[in-house]
Amino acid sequence: MTQPEIFYRRIMGIETEYGIACTGETGEKRLGPDEAARYLFRPIVARYASSNVFIPNASRLYLDVGAHPEVATAECDHLSQLLAHDRAGDTALHELSLTAEEALRRDGIEAQIHLLRNNVDTVGNSYGCHENYLVGREVILKNLGNRLMAFLITRQLICGAGTIARKNAGYPAGFCISQRADHVWEGVSSATTRARPMINTRDEPHADSSRYRRMHVIVGDSTMAEPTTALKIGSMLLMLEMMEAGWELPPFEVAHPSQHIRDIARDITGSTPIVMKDSSTVTALEIQEAYCAAATEYLGQREVPEGEGTPTEELRRVVELWERTLTAIRAQKLEMVGKDIDWVIKYLLLRRYEERWGTTDPLDPRLINLDLRYHEIHPARGLAHLLERRGLIHRWIDDDAISDARQHAPSTTRAHLRGAFLTRAQELGAPVTVDWMRLKLDRPEPEMVELSDPFQAVDERVDALIATMENYAQQGLYR
Structure with missing residues (x-):
């Protein structure tokens, strides 16, 4: 069998679906999602006669099924570039929301458009955040997906967005590490909505199909904190690169991944036992620790020419955060990553307000509102943005990089x-x-x-x- 090509420089992108709501000043509903989305996309339709367009920074902006605005970043080939273009998508939609609010006022409707970078609404509907990674044509996606399954179901420990989940399928209401965990039902499949797999194998490379495939990962959460997004993407880059290089990875073969992903989501200690196909068990935390150790060892010998993809130094930042997150979980000293990892930031925030308000109800409407506000992309209204401005969420890139990505396409792809x-x-x-x-x-x-x-x-x-x-x-x- 042909050895896969090693993509030190890898084409990648993120597709983000957003929740949308339209409310008055006191929070009452003014318009439904369909009507709000029509106002949001009115300038796009007026200009392009379509709600599905590519814009000058080369990203795709469109209205997806279910009145979900969606942005697919342009093709990027290194981590910081992708982070900048991912956040530029938020900026593009925020600009549209301001225009929509002005149009609403002209029509005599005093209302705010809320765009939420999350994955589940208040009644349990789910929408996605998809990652795309270019791989060689010789790679069999189903085989690759099966090799990655243990990594993917436990990855939420290091890059989950966190949420307050309602009672569901035998699980009580309470905090969940991941927003997508309850909404995926298969490991690897060619479907995206009907089966909701973790990896989609549909053969749609958007490139020379004799040379490339596109690995479409649909299990990840929409993340707000830049370090969380960097860890989500960076750890996957390392996993793919190590497999292409023939690097030895921990041989975890999970028996029932779709069941375990839900169990892991409800255990902030990472001690959930995961049953392997040989009936042995390994905890979710131990699985992540093993992969992180392999990545650390691999980086010690990685030699990539300058300008070829994500620099090794940046991937070392990824692994340092990866190690620190796992240490924080094992020691249950979550404050060690309390400014870096979305689910930890949110968990600690919710616990503080539970104590302040004296509530023990996980579905207290005030807590639900905090959960949602964390994900709003409006710079003045979004809670994550407020925390970031106060230095309570760390940055990975700077505002200049985001501004440049809003105006210009990636220069290297x-x-x-x-x-x-x-x-x-x-x-x-x-x-x-x-x-x-x-x-x-x-x-x-x-x-x-x-x-x-x-x-x-x-x-x-x-x-x-x-x-x-x-x-x-x-x-x-x-x-």
Whole structure:
């Protein structure tokens, strides 16, 4: 069997679905999600005649099923770049929400649009945060997914978003480490909504299908704290890279992953026993400790040319946080990562307010409101943003990186070509059609360039297509 290619420089992206609500000043419901989403996307539809578009920073912005706004980042090839573009998606939607609130006022409706970067609403409906990682064509996704299953079901210990869960399937109401844990039902499947697997195997690489596959991970939570997102993505990058390099990983084969993921979510000590296929048991914490130790050893010999993907130094930051999080869980000294890991930040916050309010009801509406407010992306209303400004949540990147990502596509991947094409088309008013792989000038004579290499940031064909667009504009064809 052919040895998989090692992608030190790996194309990756994040798709985030957002909850939406429209309320008055005292919290009363003003519009339903469908109506609120129509106001939110009104400027997009007016401009593009569609609610599914690519914008000049090369990301995809669209309205998903169930009135969920969604942003899919442009193709990124290193960790900090992806974090910046992920947060830039929040910024793009926040700008739309401000415009929507102005439109509501003009229509005589005093209301606020709330956009929530979470995974479950107040009545139990779930929506996702999907991670995408490029792998070689020779990789069998089902086999890869099965090898990753123990890692994925226990990964919530290091990067869960935390939530207050209602009574569900025999579990009492109370705090859960992960928001998605109760809503996935299979390990590996080609479905996304019907079966809700942890890894989706649908063969849709958005690239040369003779060379690449796309690993689509749909079990992760939407995370607010930058260090949590960095740990979520960075630990997965290390796992994929180690497997491609033939690095020996702990041989965990879980018997019933969809059951265990729910058990783990309700145990902040990580001591939940996980049954292996050979009937032995290992705790969730021990599984994560074993993977973290393997990653630490691997990084000691990782040598990557400068500029090739995520630097080793940044991945060392990931592993340091990974180790510290596991130490905090084992010692039950959660304050060690109380400014870094979303579920820990939220758990400690909720405990403080339980004591302040003297409540023992896990479904106290005040606590539920705190849980939701943590995830609001509005800088002035969102609780995570407030904590971040006060230095109570650490940063991984800075505001300048986010601002640059809001305006510009990644410069090191195919997204750069899409961004340049869209930006010039917007400046000239040229009619174009774009998807992940294709750039098309619609008229007067349709011309299209197909981009099958996601690593390619320079292409003479795209330069020529933009020149043609500019020539048509000079002839006055787009007036």
